[in-house]
Amino acid sequence: MPHLVIETSIKLSNEQMNKLLHDANSCLLESGLFNEEDIKSRLYSCQQSMVGLGKSDVQFMHMRLEIMQGRSAPTKQQLMANLNRTIEGLLRNWGINQCQVTTQLTDIPTSLYLKVVI
Secondary structure, three states: OOOEEEEEEEOOOOHHHHHHOOOOOOOHHHHOOOOOOOEEEEEOOOOOOOOOOOOOOOEEEEEEEEEOOOOOHHHHHHHHHHHHHHHHHHHHOOOOOOOOEEEEEEEOHHHHOOOOOO
């Protein structure tokens, strides 16, 4: 844990996708809340998507972060803010301006999560 799932309407190169995942994982690691080997992330580029009624060029990037329960609201808010800031910086550096970047954090009850390392 954590699991980070990113969905985006932005067409990114393989290099950009790798950089985005690397920087997102680094952000999570730097929080001090997770061990490196526990951070799992993936990025999905939507083949077809629409914002509103499709009348604008606005794109989106939505991040779902799932973590084990037990952290305070301020800790979770800071984690989300840091993640959003990290991704926003990358997108701006790549010249992507009309994009909604959102983060959703979900607590997973420890009684409802099972992990086996083989």
